[in-house]
Amino acid sequence: MVRVRFAPSPTGNLHIGGGRTALFNWLFAQSQKGKFILRIEDTDKERSSKEFVDEILFSLKWLGFNWDELYYQSQRFDRYRQHAEGLLKAGLAYIEKSPEGKEAVIFKVTPQKISVSDLIRGQIEFDASLIKDQVLIKSDGTPTYNFACVVDDAEMNITHIIRGDDHISNTPKQLLFYRALGFPLPKFAHLPLIMGMDGGRLSKRTGATAISDYRKMGYLSEALVNYLLLLSWAPGDNRELISIKEAIKLFDIKNVNKTAATFDLKKLDWINNQYLKEADPEKLADELIPLLIGKNYINKDNFDRSYILTLVKLFQARLPRLNDFLEWADFFFLEEPVMDEAAREKYLNQDLSREFRLFSERLEKLANFDVAGVETAFRDLIAELGIESKKLIHPIRVALTGKTIGPGLFEVIYCLGRERSKTRLFKWVKN
RNA sequence: GACCCUGUCGUCUAGCCUGGUCUAGGACAAGAGCUUUUCAAGCUCUCGACACGGGUUCAAAUCCCGUCAGGGUCACCA
Numbered sequence: 140m141v142r143v144r145f146a147p148s149p150t151g152n153l154h155i156g157g158g159r160t161a162l163f164n165w166l167f168a169q170s171q172k173g174k175f176i177l178r179i180e181d182t183d184k185e186r187s188s189k190e191f192v193d194e195i196l197f198s199l200k201w202l203g204f205n206w207d208e209l210y211y212q213s214q215r216f217d218r219y220r221q222h223a224e225g226l227l228k229a230g231l232a233y234i235e236k237s238p239e240g241k242e243a244v245i246f247k248v249t250p251q252k253i254s255v256s257d258l259i260r261g262q263i264e265f266d267a268s269l270i271k272d273q274v275l276i277k278s279d280g281t282p283t284y285n286f287a288c289v290v291d292d293a294e295m296n297i298t299h300i301i302r303g304d305d306h307i308s309n310t311p312k313q314l315l316f317y318r319a320l321g322f323p324l325p326k327f328a329h330l331p332l333i334m335g336m337d338g339g340r341l342s343k344r345t346g347a348t349a350i351s352d353y354r355k356m357g358y359l360s361e362a363l364v365n366y367l368l369l370l371s372w373a374p375g376d377n378r379e380l381i382s383i384k385e386a387i388k389l390f391d392i393k394n395v396n397k398t399a400a401t402f403d404l405k406k407l408d409w410i411n412n413q414y415l416k417e418a419d420p421e422k423l424a425d426e427l428i429p430l431l432i433g434k435n436y437i438n439k440d441n442f443d444r445s446y447i448l449t450l451v452k453l454f455q456a457r458l459p460r461l462n463d464f465l466e467w468a469d470f471f472f473l474e475e476p477v478m479d480e481a482a483r484e485k486y487l488n489q490d491l492s493r494e495f496r497l498f499s500e501r502l503e504k505l506a507n508f509d510v511a512g513v514e515t516a517f518r519d520l521i522a523e524l525g526i527e528s529k530k531l532i533h534p535i536r537v538a539l540t541g542k543t544i545g546p547g548l549f550e551v552i553y554c555l556g557r558e559r560s561k562t563r564l565f566k567w568v569k570n
Numbered sequence: 571g572a573c574c575c576u577g578u579c580g581u582c583u584a585g586c587c588u589g590g591u592c593u594a595g596g597a598c599a600a601g602a603g604c605u606u607u608u609c610a611a612g613c614u615c616u617c618g619a620c621a622c623g624g625g626u627u628c629a630a631a632u633c634c635c636g637u638c639a640g641g642g643u644c645a646c647c648a
Protein backbone atom coordinates (compact mmCIF):
# COMPACT_ATOMS: atom_id res chain seq x y z
CA MET A 140 0.00 0.00 0.00
CA VAL A 141 1.40 3.31 -1.10
CA ARG A 142 1.67 5.87 1.68
CA VAL A 143 2.91 9.38 1.01
CA ARG A 144 3.06 12.43 3.17
CA PHE A 145 3.12 16.17 2.98
CA ALA A 146 5.03 17.68 5.87
CA PRO A 147 4.70 21.44 6.14
CA SER A 148 6.18 23.50 8.90
CA PRO A 149 3.68 25.94 10.41
CA THR A 150 6.06 28.87 10.36
CA GLY A 151 4.20 30.59 7.54
CA ASN A 152 1.31 30.27 5.13
CA LEU A 153 1.02 27.43 2.69
CA HIS A 154 2.88 28.82 -0.28
CA ILE A 155 2.87 27.98 -3.97
CA GLY A 156 5.79 25.58 -3.71
CA GLY A 157 4.23 23.76 -0.78
CA GLY A 158 0.91 23.58 -2.58
CA ARG A 159 2.58 21.99 -5.56
CA THR A 160 4.41 19.45 -3.39
CA ALA A 161 1.10 18.63 -1.70
CA LEU A 162 -0.52 18.28 -5.13
CA PHE A 163 2.00 15.75 -6.41
CA ASN A 164 1.87 13.74 -3.21
CA TRP A 165 -1.91 13.73 -3.17
CA LEU A 166 -2.09 12.96 -6.88
CA PHE A 167 0.36 10.09 -6.55
CA ALA A 168 -1.61 8.66 -3.64
CA GLN A 169 -4.85 8.87 -5.60
CA SER A 170 -3.36 7.32 -8.71
CA GLN A 171 -1.93 4.45 -6.66
CA LYS A 172 -5.02 4.13 -4.46
CA GLY A 173 -2.78 4.84 -1.50
CA LYS A 174 -2.94 7.08 1.54
CA PHE A 175 -2.05 10.76 1.82
CA ILE A 176 -0.71 11.65 5.23
CA LEU A 177 -0.34 15.12 6.61
CA ARG A 178 2.33 15.79 9.17
CA ILE A 179 2.77 19.13 10.84
CA GLU A 180 6.46 19.70 11.52
CA ASP A 181 6.19 21.97 14.51
CA THR A 182 9.33 21.11 16.42
CA ASP A 183 10.43 24.73 16.45
CA LYS A 184 8.16 26.10 19.15
CA GLU A 185 9.42 29.63 18.65
CA ARG A 186 8.52 29.93 15.02
CA SER A 187 5.49 27.64 14.81
CA SER A 188 1.99 28.87 15.47
CA LYS A 189 -1.56 27.54 15.63
CA GLU A 190 -2.66 30.24 13.20
CA PHE A 191 -0.35 28.92 10.53
CA VAL A 192 -1.48 25.36 11.17
CA ASP A 193 -5.09 26.45 10.64
CA GLU A 194 -4.15 28.42 7.58
CA ILE A 195 -2.29 25.47 6.03
CA LEU A 196 -5.12 23.05 6.73
CA PHE A 197 -7.62 25.50 5.29
CA SER A 198 -5.60 26.06 2.14
CA LEU A 199 -5.09 22.34 1.58
CA LYS A 200 -8.82 21.76 1.88
CA TRP A 201 -9.49 24.64 -0.48
CA LEU A 202 -7.18 23.05 -3.03
CA GLY A 203 -9.08 19.81 -2.57
CA PHE A 204 -6.35 17.73 -1.00
CA ASN A 205 -7.94 15.86 1.85
CA TRP A 206 -5.69 13.82 4.08
CA ASP A 207 -6.22 10.37 5.50
CA GLU A 208 -4.14 10.83 8.65
CA LEU A 209 -2.82 13.82 10.53
CA TYR A 210 0.15 13.99 12.92
CA TYR A 211 1.97 16.66 14.87
CA GLN A 212 5.67 16.26 15.55
CA SER A 213 5.33 18.25 18.75
CA GLN A 214 3.32 15.33 20.15
CA ARG A 215 5.98 12.77 19.30
CA PHE A 216 9.08 14.04 21.07
CA ASP A 217 9.33 10.83 23.12
CA ARG A 218 9.64 8.79 19.91
CA TYR A 219 12.63 10.78 18.70
CA ARG A 220 14.24 10.67 22.11
CA GLN A 221 13.78 6.93 22.31
CA HIS A 222 15.43 6.32 18.95
CA ALA A 223 18.26 8.67 19.85
CA GLU A 224 18.81 6.62 23.01
CA GLY A 225 19.00 3.51 20.89
CA LEU A 226 21.67 5.00 18.68
CA LEU A 227 23.56 6.10 21.75
CA LYS A 228 23.50 2.59 23.16
CA ALA A 229 24.56 1.15 19.83
CA GLY A 230 27.54 3.48 19.88
CA LEU A 231 26.46 5.22 16.69
CA ALA A 232 25.90 8.53 18.43
CA TYR A 233 27.52 10.47 21.21
CA ILE A 234 26.66 13.19 23.68
CA GLU A 235 28.09 16.66 23.50
CA LYS A 236 27.83 19.05 26.38
CA SER A 237 27.33 22.75 25.83
CA PRO A 238 29.18 25.28 28.03
CA GLU A 239 25.95 25.66 30.04
CA GLY A 240 25.98 21.93 30.71
CA LYS A 241 23.12 21.05 28.37
CA GLU A 242 23.39 17.83 26.43
CA ALA A 243 22.86 17.26 22.73
CA VAL A 244 22.88 13.91 20.94
CA ILE A 245 25.15 13.85 17.90
CA PHE A 246 25.23 11.22 15.18
CA LYS A 247 28.61 9.99 14.11
CA VAL A 248 28.95 10.09 10.33
CA THR A 249 31.27 7.46 8.89
CA PRO A 250 32.92 8.19 5.54
CA GLN A 251 31.34 6.20 2.73
CA LYS A 252 29.80 6.48 -0.70
CA ILE A 253 26.05 6.86 -0.69
CA SER A 254 23.83 6.52 -3.70
CA VAL A 255 20.11 7.09 -4.02
CA SER A 256 17.85 6.09 -6.85
CA ASP A 257 15.50 8.98 -7.37
CA LEU A 258 12.24 8.24 -9.21
CA ILE A 259 12.55 11.46 -11.17
CA ARG A 260 16.31 11.96 -11.47
CA GLY A 261 17.78 8.50 -11.44
CA GLN A 262 20.99 7.68 -9.55
CA ILE A 263 22.48 10.42 -7.37
CA GLU A 264 25.85 9.87 -5.73
CA PHE A 265 27.09 11.46 -2.52
CA ASP A 266 30.28 11.30 -0.53
CA ALA A 267 29.61 11.06 3.20
CA SER A 268 33.14 12.11 4.03
CA LEU A 269 31.95 15.61 3.13
CA ILE A 270 29.16 15.45 5.68
CA LYS A 271 29.93 16.38 9.23
CA ASP A 272 28.44 14.74 12.30
CA GLN A 273 24.75 15.44 12.58
CA VAL A 274 22.81 16.70 15.56
CA LEU A 275 19.91 14.40 16.39
CA ILE A 276 18.56 15.94 19.56
CA LYS A 277 19.34 19.57 20.23
CA SER A 278 20.43 20.71 23.66
CA ASP A 279 16.91 22.03 24.31
CA GLY A 280 15.64 18.49 23.96
CA THR A 281 13.91 18.92 20.59
CA PRO A 282 14.85 16.79 17.58
CA THR A 283 16.44 18.20 14.47
CA TYR A 284 14.52 18.20 11.24
CA ASN A 285 16.37 15.42 9.48
CA PHE A 286 16.15 13.08 12.45
CA ALA A 287 12.48 13.64 13.25
CA CYS A 288 11.71 13.33 9.58
CA VAL A 289 13.34 9.91 9.27
CA VAL A 290 11.82 8.55 12.49
CA ASP A 291 8.37 9.70 11.40
CA ASP A 292 8.58 8.56 7.82
CA ALA A 293 9.67 5.14 9.01
CA GLU A 294 7.14 4.81 11.83
CA MET A 295 4.34 6.12 9.64
CA ASN A 296 5.29 3.57 7.00
CA ILE A 297 5.81 6.16 4.29
CA THR A 298 6.65 4.32 1.08
CA HIS A 299 7.42 7.27 -1.20
CA ILE A 300 8.97 10.54 -0.20
CA ILE A 301 7.97 13.19 -2.73
CA ARG A 302 9.39 16.58 -1.89
CA GLY A 303 11.16 19.61 -3.31
CA ASP A 304 14.55 19.62 -4.95
CA ASP A 305 15.95 21.60 -2.05
CA HIS A 306 15.87 18.41 0.00
CA ILE A 307 18.26 16.48 -2.24
CA SER A 308 21.19 17.36 -0.04
CA ASN A 309 19.30 16.19 3.03
CA THR A 310 18.84 12.78 1.49
CA PRO A 311 22.29 11.29 2.20
CA LYS A 312 22.07 12.41 5.81
CA GLN A 313 18.67 10.81 6.16
CA LEU A 314 19.86 7.65 4.44
CA LEU A 315 22.55 7.31 7.07
CA PHE A 316 19.88 7.52 9.77
CA TYR A 317 17.73 4.89 8.07
CA ARG A 318 20.65 2.47 8.03
CA ALA A 319 21.68 3.17 11.61
CA LEU A 320 18.13 2.75 12.83
CA GLY A 321 17.59 -0.35 10.75
CA PHE A 322 14.54 1.06 8.98
CA PRO A 323 13.58 -0.09 5.48
CA LEU A 324 14.25 2.54 2.82
CA PRO A 325 11.39 4.41 1.15
CA LYS A 326 11.57 5.52 -2.48
CA PHE A 327 12.52 9.11 -3.18
CA ALA A 328 11.27 11.57 -5.79
CA HIS A 329 12.57 15.12 -5.85
CA LEU A 330 10.38 17.69 -7.54
CA PRO A 331 11.90 20.64 -9.39
CA LEU A 332 11.54 24.01 -7.71
CA ILE A 333 9.24 26.80 -8.79
CA MET A 334 11.00 30.06 -9.57
CA GLY A 335 9.75 33.63 -9.69
CA MET A 336 9.56 35.60 -12.91
CA ASP A 337 12.98 37.06 -12.14
CA GLY A 338 14.50 33.59 -12.28
CA GLY A 339 15.23 33.57 -8.59
CA ARG A 340 13.30 32.10 -5.74
CA LEU A 341 9.59 32.77 -5.71
CA SER A 342 9.29 35.63 -3.29
CA LYS A 343 6.81 38.26 -2.27
CA ARG A 344 8.79 40.72 -4.31
CA THR A 345 8.06 38.83 -7.51
CA GLY A 346 4.42 38.17 -6.72
CA ALA A 347 2.12 36.63 -4.19
CA THR A 348 3.49 33.46 -2.62
CA ALA A 349 0.67 32.23 -0.39
CA ILE A 350 -2.02 29.94 -1.77
CA SER A 351 -4.55 32.00 0.18
CA ASP A 352 -3.45 35.13 -1.67
CA TYR A 353 -4.57 33.52 -4.90
CA ARG A 354 -7.88 32.57 -3.40
CA LYS A 355 -8.39 36.13 -2.27
CA MET A 356 -7.52 37.48 -5.70
CA GLY A 357 -10.27 35.43 -7.26
CA TYR A 358 -8.53 32.39 -8.70
CA LEU A 359 -10.53 29.20 -8.67
CA SER A 360 -8.85 26.35 -6.85
CA GLU A 361 -9.37 24.03 -9.83
CA ALA A 362 -7.58 26.51 -12.07
CA LEU A 363 -4.68 26.98 -9.68
CA VAL A 364 -4.29 23.22 -9.30
CA ASN A 365 -4.39 22.78 -13.08
CA TYR A 366 -1.70 25.42 -13.49
CA LEU A 367 0.51 23.96 -10.76
CA LEU A 368 0.14 20.56 -12.36
CA LEU A 369 1.35 21.91 -15.69
CA LEU A 370 4.38 23.49 -14.09
CA SER A 371 6.37 20.29 -14.17
CA TRP A 372 4.20 17.68 -15.75
CA ALA A 373 2.34 17.32 -19.04
CA PRO A 374 -0.08 14.65 -20.24
CA GLY A 375 1.92 14.34 -23.46
CA ASP A 376 -0.87 15.08 -25.90
CA ASN A 377 -0.67 18.87 -25.88
CA ARG A 378 -3.69 19.28 -23.64
CA GLU A 379 -3.50 22.08 -21.13
CA LEU A 380 -6.84 21.94 -19.43
CA ILE A 381 -6.90 18.82 -17.32
CA SER A 382 -9.36 18.10 -14.58
CA ILE A 383 -8.00 16.59 -11.41
CA LYS A 384 -9.92 13.40 -12.19
CA GLU A 385 -8.19 12.99 -15.52
CA ALA A 386 -4.88 13.85 -13.92
CA ILE A 387 -5.32 11.02 -11.43
CA LYS A 388 -5.75 8.63 -14.34
CA LEU A 389 -2.86 9.97 -16.41
CA PHE A 390 -0.33 10.87 -13.73
CA ASP A 391 2.95 9.00 -13.55
CA ILE A 392 5.69 10.24 -11.24
CA LYS A 393 8.30 9.18 -13.78
CA ASN A 394 6.99 11.76 -16.24
CA VAL A 395 7.61 14.66 -13.90
CA ASN A 396 10.13 17.12 -15.32
CA LYS A 397 13.55 17.69 -13.89
CA THR A 398 13.81 21.38 -14.66
CA ALA A 399 12.85 24.22 -12.39
CA ALA A 400 9.81 26.07 -13.69
CA THR A 401 9.04 29.76 -13.68
CA PHE A 402 5.73 30.85 -12.26
CA ASP A 403 3.89 32.82 -14.95
CA LEU A 404 0.89 34.78 -13.74
CA LYS A 405 -0.30 35.46 -17.30
CA LYS A 406 -0.78 31.80 -18.00
CA LEU A 407 -2.49 31.29 -14.67
CA ASP A 408 -4.87 34.10 -15.66
CA TRP A 409 -5.63 32.36 -18.93
CA ILE A 410 -6.31 29.03 -17.26
CA ASN A 411 -8.42 30.72 -14.62
CA ASN A 412 -10.48 32.40 -17.33
CA GLN A 413 -11.00 29.04 -19.02
CA TYR A 414 -12.36 27.62 -15.77
CA LEU A 415 -14.42 30.72 -15.06
CA LYS A 416 -16.16 30.30 -18.42
CA GLU A 417 -17.26 26.81 -17.53
CA ALA A 418 -17.99 27.52 -13.89
CA ASP A 419 -21.46 27.29 -12.41
CA PRO A 420 -22.76 30.88 -12.11
CA GLU A 421 -24.51 29.95 -8.89
CA LYS A 422 -21.21 29.09 -7.27
CA LEU A 423 -19.55 32.21 -8.59
CA ALA A 424 -22.43 34.28 -7.23
CA ASP A 425 -21.93 32.62 -3.84
CA GLU A 426 -18.31 33.71 -3.87
CA LEU A 427 -19.11 37.20 -5.05
CA ILE A 428 -22.02 38.08 -2.79
CA PRO A 429 -19.96 38.55 0.41
CA LEU A 430 -17.56 40.72 -1.54
CA LEU A 431 -20.37 42.82 -2.97
CA ILE A 432 -21.75 43.25 0.53
CA GLY A 433 -18.30 44.25 1.74
CA LYS A 434 -18.15 46.95 -0.91
CA ASN A 435 -21.64 48.11 0.02
CA TYR A 436 -22.74 47.35 -3.51
CA ILE A 437 -25.64 45.31 -2.17
CA ASN A 438 -27.45 45.20 1.12
CA LYS A 439 -26.70 42.20 3.28
CA ASP A 440 -30.33 41.62 4.19
CA ASN A 441 -32.02 42.65 1.03
CA PHE A 442 -30.60 41.92 -2.36
CA ASP A 443 -31.80 40.34 -5.56
CA ARG A 444 -29.84 37.13 -6.05
CA SER A 445 -31.24 36.40 -9.46
CA TYR A 446 -30.10 39.80 -10.64
CA ILE A 447 -26.55 39.10 -9.47
CA LEU A 448 -26.74 35.76 -11.23
CA THR A 449 -27.67 37.51 -14.46
CA LEU A 450 -24.71 39.85 -14.12
CA VAL A 451 -22.33 36.98 -13.35
CA LYS A 452 -23.41 35.24 -16.53
CA LEU A 453 -22.83 38.45 -18.45
CA PHE A 454 -19.24 38.77 -17.25
CA GLN A 455 -17.86 35.35 -16.38
CA ALA A 456 -16.51 34.52 -19.82
CA ARG A 457 -14.26 37.57 -19.91
CA LEU A 458 -12.86 37.69 -16.38
CA PRO A 459 -9.26 36.62 -15.73
CA ARG A 460 -9.97 36.64 -12.00
CA LEU A 461 -13.37 36.40 -10.39
CA ASN A 462 -12.70 39.47 -8.28
CA ASP A 463 -12.29 41.59 -11.40
CA PHE A 464 -16.08 41.46 -11.51
CA LEU A 465 -16.10 43.95 -8.63
CA GLU A 466 -14.42 46.54 -10.78
CA TRP A 467 -15.75 45.70 -14.20
CA ALA A 468 -19.36 45.53 -13.15
CA ASP A 469 -19.27 48.34 -10.60
CA PHE A 470 -21.59 50.54 -12.66
CA PHE A 471 -24.46 48.16 -12.00
CA PHE A 472 -24.19 48.84 -8.29
CA LEU A 473 -23.18 52.48 -8.09
CA GLU A 474 -25.52 55.44 -8.30
CA GLU A 475 -23.31 56.90 -10.99
CA PRO A 476 -20.65 55.14 -13.02
CA VAL A 477 -17.02 55.87 -12.24
CA MET A 478 -15.99 57.79 -15.31
CA ASP A 479 -12.79 56.88 -17.09
CA GLU A 480 -11.51 60.31 -18.07
CA ALA A 481 -9.77 59.16 -21.23
CA ALA A 482 -12.97 57.47 -22.35
CA ARG A 483 -15.02 60.57 -21.62
CA GLU A 484 -12.53 62.68 -23.52
CA LYS A 485 -12.69 60.38 -26.51
CA TYR A 486 -16.40 59.68 -26.79
CA LEU A 487 -18.35 62.29 -24.86
CA ASN A 488 -16.49 65.39 -25.82
CA GLN A 489 -19.12 66.17 -28.46
CA ASP A 490 -22.71 67.23 -28.19
CA LEU A 491 -24.84 64.12 -28.56
CA SER A 492 -27.91 65.62 -26.90
CA ARG A 493 -30.14 64.95 -29.87
CA GLU A 494 -29.04 61.35 -30.36
CA PHE A 495 -29.18 60.50 -26.65
CA ARG A 496 -32.62 62.07 -26.33
CA LEU A 497 -33.95 60.20 -29.34
CA PHE A 498 -32.55 56.93 -28.08
CA SER A 499 -34.05 57.49 -24.65
CA GLU A 500 -37.41 58.09 -26.25
CA ARG A 501 -37.10 54.83 -28.16
CA LEU A 502 -36.27 52.96 -24.98
CA GLU A 503 -39.25 54.61 -23.32
CA LYS A 504 -41.62 53.54 -26.06
CA LEU A 505 -40.34 49.97 -26.18
CA ALA A 506 -43.18 47.52 -25.66
CA ASN A 507 -40.82 44.65 -24.81
CA PHE A 508 -37.84 45.87 -22.87
CA ASP A 509 -35.48 42.99 -23.56
CA VAL A 510 -32.12 42.58 -25.27
CA ALA A 511 -33.63 42.09 -28.71
CA GLY A 512 -35.97 45.02 -28.23
CA VAL A 513 -33.16 47.32 -27.18
CA GLU A 514 -31.12 46.30 -30.18
CA THR A 515 -34.03 46.91 -32.55
CA ALA A 516 -34.61 50.31 -31.02
CA PHE A 517 -30.97 51.17 -31.51
CA ARG A 518 -30.70 49.84 -35.07
CA ASP A 519 -33.84 51.65 -36.14
CA LEU A 520 -32.52 54.88 -34.72
CA ILE A 521 -29.16 54.83 -36.47
CA ALA A 522 -30.87 53.87 -39.72
CA GLU A 523 -33.12 56.86 -39.33
CA LEU A 524 -30.25 59.16 -38.43
CA GLY A 525 -28.15 57.69 -41.23
CA ILE A 526 -25.05 57.24 -39.05
CA GLU A 527 -22.73 54.35 -38.37
CA SER A 528 -23.63 52.33 -35.30
CA LYS A 529 -20.21 52.75 -33.77
CA LYS A 530 -20.61 56.53 -33.82
CA LEU A 531 -23.24 56.15 -31.19
CA ILE A 532 -22.59 52.82 -29.56
CA HIS A 533 -19.32 53.81 -27.90
CA PRO A 534 -20.54 57.11 -26.48
CA ILE A 535 -23.60 55.38 -25.07
CA ARG A 536 -21.44 52.70 -23.46
CA VAL A 537 -19.22 55.29 -21.83
CA ALA A 538 -22.19 57.30 -20.62
CA LEU A 539 -23.77 54.22 -19.07
CA THR A 540 -20.74 52.37 -17.73
CA GLY A 541 -17.93 54.92 -17.56
CA LYS A 542 -15.76 52.44 -19.48
CA THR A 543 -14.83 51.67 -23.06
CA ILE A 544 -14.89 47.96 -22.49
CA GLY A 545 -17.43 45.51 -21.21
CA PRO A 546 -20.10 43.10 -22.38
CA GLY A 547 -22.31 43.78 -25.41
CA LEU A 548 -24.07 47.13 -25.09
CA PHE A 549 -27.61 45.88 -25.58
CA GLU A 550 -27.25 43.38 -22.78
CA VAL A 551 -25.77 46.06 -20.59
CA ILE A 552 -28.74 48.33 -21.25
CA TYR A 553 -31.17 45.53 -20.60
CA CYS A 554 -29.50 44.64 -17.29
CA LEU A 555 -29.16 48.25 -16.26
CA GLY A 556 -32.85 48.75 -16.84
CA ARG A 557 -34.85 51.39 -18.65
CA GLU A 558 -34.89 54.06 -15.98
CA ARG A 559 -31.24 53.94 -15.02
CA SER A 560 -30.20 53.93 -18.66
CA LYS A 561 -32.32 56.98 -19.40
CA THR A 562 -31.07 58.83 -16.35
CA ARG A 563 -27.43 58.22 -17.25
CA LEU A 564 -27.99 59.27 -20.84
CA PHE A 565 -29.73 62.47 -19.78
CA LYS A 566 -26.71 63.55 -17.79
CA TRP A 567 -25.14 64.31 -21.18
CA VAL A 568 -28.13 66.01 -22.74
CA LYS A 569 -27.98 69.80 -22.88
CA ASN A 570 -31.17 71.76 -22.84
C1' G B 571 34.20 28.10 -2.29
C1' A B 572 32.76 22.66 -1.87
C1' C B 573 29.01 19.22 -3.06
C1' C B 574 24.47 18.20 -5.71
C1' C B 575 20.66 19.19 -9.48
C1' U B 576 19.31 21.27 -14.23
C1' G B 577 20.00 23.33 -19.34
C1' U B 578 14.34 22.86 -26.24
C1' C B 579 10.85 29.61 -28.43
C1' G B 580 10.42 35.53 -23.43
C1' U B 581 7.43 31.62 -20.24
C1' C B 582 5.19 26.41 -19.55
C1' U B 583 6.18 22.27 -22.38
C1' A B 584 6.07 17.76 -26.52
C1' G B 585 10.08 15.14 -28.57
C1' C B 586 15.23 12.52 -25.57
C1' C B 587 14.95 6.36 -22.51
C1' U B 588 14.10 2.80 -27.70
C1' G B 589 19.34 8.20 -32.88
C1' G B 590 16.52 8.99 -38.98
C1' U B 591 9.22 10.41 -39.58
C1' C B 592 12.11 17.34 -36.16
C1' U B 593 13.48 22.40 -42.42
C1' A B 594 11.64 20.75 -33.79
C1' G B 595 4.95 20.36 -32.41
C1' G B 596 1.40 22.72 -28.83
C1' A B 597 -0.01 26.49 -25.12
C1' C B 598 0.65 31.43 -22.65
C1' A B 599 2.66 36.15 -23.70
C1' A B 600 3.89 39.64 -27.69
C1' G B 601 2.77 41.72 -32.73
C1' A B 602 -0.85 42.03 -37.00
C1' G B 603 -5.71 41.31 -38.76
C1' C B 604 -10.99 39.83 -38.52
C1' U B 605 -15.36 40.23 -35.47
C1' U B 606 -21.00 45.88 -40.28
C1' U B 607 -20.45 47.16 -30.88
C1' U B 608 -15.82 47.89 -27.38
C1' C B 609 -12.31 44.23 -25.22
C1' A B 610 -9.26 42.00 -20.99
C1' A B 611 -13.71 37.41 -24.72
C1' G B 612 -13.72 34.63 -29.82
C1' C B 613 -11.35 33.47 -34.65
C1' U B 614 -7.01 33.81 -38.13
C1' C B 615 -1.99 34.77 -39.06
C1' U B 616 3.14 36.26 -37.65
C1' C B 617 7.47 36.42 -34.58
C1' G B 618 10.26 33.00 -31.78
C1' A B 619 14.21 27.61 -29.20
C1' C B 620 17.50 22.32 -29.40
C1' A B 621 23.36 26.89 -24.10
C1' C B 622 28.44 26.28 -26.40
C1' G B 623 32.51 23.08 -28.12
C1' G B 624 34.24 18.38 -29.23
C1' G B 625 33.34 13.19 -30.09
C1' U B 626 30.56 8.46 -31.62
C1' U B 627 27.60 7.49 -36.15
C1' C B 628 25.87 7.04 -42.93
C1' A B 629 22.69 10.06 -39.56
C1' A B 630 22.25 13.50 -32.94
C1' A B 631 17.60 17.89 -29.86
C1' U B 632 18.12 12.63 -28.95
C1' C B 633 24.26 8.74 -27.01
C1' C B 634 29.42 10.21 -24.65
C1' C B 635 32.98 14.00 -22.84
C1' G B 636 34.25 18.93 -21.68
C1' U B 637 33.00 24.10 -21.03
C1' C B 638 29.69 27.69 -19.69
C1' A B 639 25.24 29.28 -17.45
C1' G B 640 21.25 28.95 -13.88
C1' G B 641 19.44 26.86 -9.38
C1' G B 642 19.82 24.21 -4.68
C1' U B 643 22.44 22.75 -0.13
C1' C B 644 26.29 23.31 3.15
C1' A B 645 22.51 25.49 11.02
C1' C B 646 21.53 22.61 17.90
C1' C B 647 15.69 26.34 10.87
C1' A B 648 12.52 23.19 8.68
